[in-house]
Amino acid sequence: MKNTALTDTHTQLGAKMVPFAGYNMPVQYAGINAEHDTVRKAVGVFDVSHMGEFILKGDQALDLIQRVTSNDAAKLYDGKVQYSCLPNEEGGIVDDLLVYRVDEKTYMLVVNASNIEKDWNWISKFNTNGVEMKDISDRTSLLAVQGPKAAEALQSLTDLDLASMEYYTFSKGKFAGVDNVLVSATGYTGAGGFEIYVDNAHAQEVWAAIFKAGEPYGIKPIGLGARDTLRLEMGFCLYGNDIDDTTSPLEAGLGWVTKFTKNFTNAESLKAQKQQGVSKKLVGFEMLERGIPRHDYEIADAEGNVIGKVTSGTQSPSLQKAIGMGYVSADFAKEGTEIYIKIRDNKVKAQIVKPPFYK
Structure with missing residues (x-):
């Protein structure tokens, strides 16, 4: 099991540590609901050092990125970030x-922790x-560092104007006395904030x-x-x-990052899929009756016929109701459609809604 540069710090803070993507990671400190609330209302800090970072450099760097990713990286400018996919050759x-995009010939790709080796081999x-x-x-x-108070909490640590940084842009500069830190106005929470890339040697400081800077803002x-x-x-x-x-970007609702204005891996068959229409779609749903949808639970119609399965589900701390996502037959993907989640031996009623659930 790998550790991050901050594993000892998490242990000292009383974090519950679990194995995740080959790393020893903190799953919670004070409790998931309290931590969730902190990020939605104030500011919280996640150690996500398990994520992978690749630097691609040279005259042909953009060409390589264009061939392996679905989005159009030619639209990037220095200091701009783009969400994208690496399609495989089978439609997934x-x-x-x-x-x-750091500059015209230098790019950084940030990939999921569990896929570092797989992605490296694929791009290579x-x-x-x-x-x-x-x-x-x-x-x-x-x-x-995520939450509505993130910019205020961090501003004293840098000359970069954090409040005016647009979503999905980044800058490099001095941060907390350390040179060449990359500060990115990105995140995975929808609460606003920043992601800070720093050399392991400086992670602790x-x-x-x-x-220290975030203390007046209730940072946790x-x-x-x-x-x-x-x-x-x-x-x-x-x-x-x-x-x-096994899931195509179009089935997953990621058509917005699948640009057929260029050629990329498996573009032709994805284009055909777009023209024909998909047979299943990733949808959001909220439970209308008591029950929490879990990964791999079956989704059924009113007659009990299986029409799909849950991919993610939880009791939403902000909304105080159970929500989930899953793939269903395209005929059932319309907003407002009633579906049923099979929880143990019960059919529990739910309704298709359009994410985001939290607005």
Whole structure:
């Protein structure tokens, strides 16, 4: 099991540690609901250093990214971030990722922790024009400072104007006395905030500085449990649950990051799928009766016929009701449609709603 540069800190703070994607990670400190609430109303800090980071450099870096990702990276400018997918050759998704344009010839790709090796091998397979690739995952710490008070809490630590940073942009500069820190106006919570990329050697001092500066704003450490409930309230996909090697970007509602204005892996068959229409769709739903939908529970129609399955589900701390996402036959994907979740031997009524659940 791998540790992050901050594992000892989490243990000292009394975090409940669990294995996640090959790492020893904090799942909660004070409790998932309290931590969730902190991020929605104030500011919290996640250690997400398990995520993977690759640097792609050279004249052909953009060309390689264009060939392996579904979104159009040619639209990026220096300091801009893009959400994208790595389609596979069978109609599914190798991974979802973020693409950062540092400059015209330098990009950073941020990939899911459980897919670092898989993604590296996949991209390398298409690197036929000598793009310099560097995996900096093991030496990079990533702190997600999320919540409506994040900009105020962090501003004293840097000259970068955090409040005016647009969503999905980034800057590099001095942060908490450390040079060359990448500060990105991104996150996986829908609560606003920043993701801070720093060398492992400085992770501890940056963490300490963030907590000192954030003290007047009620800053707290947050575990992966609340990260999951926060992202689900926004309807954000989690790789391995809502999207995987067998789900197409179009089925997953990711047509907005699938651009047929360029050629990329499996573009032709995805284009055909778009023209024909998909047979199943990823939908959001909320429970109308008591019961919590769990991953892999069957979804049925009124007659009890199985029409799909749950991919993510939880009791939403912000909404005080159970919500979920899952794939259903396209005929049942319309907003307002009543469906049933099979919970043990019961059919529990739910309704299709359009994410985000939390507005």
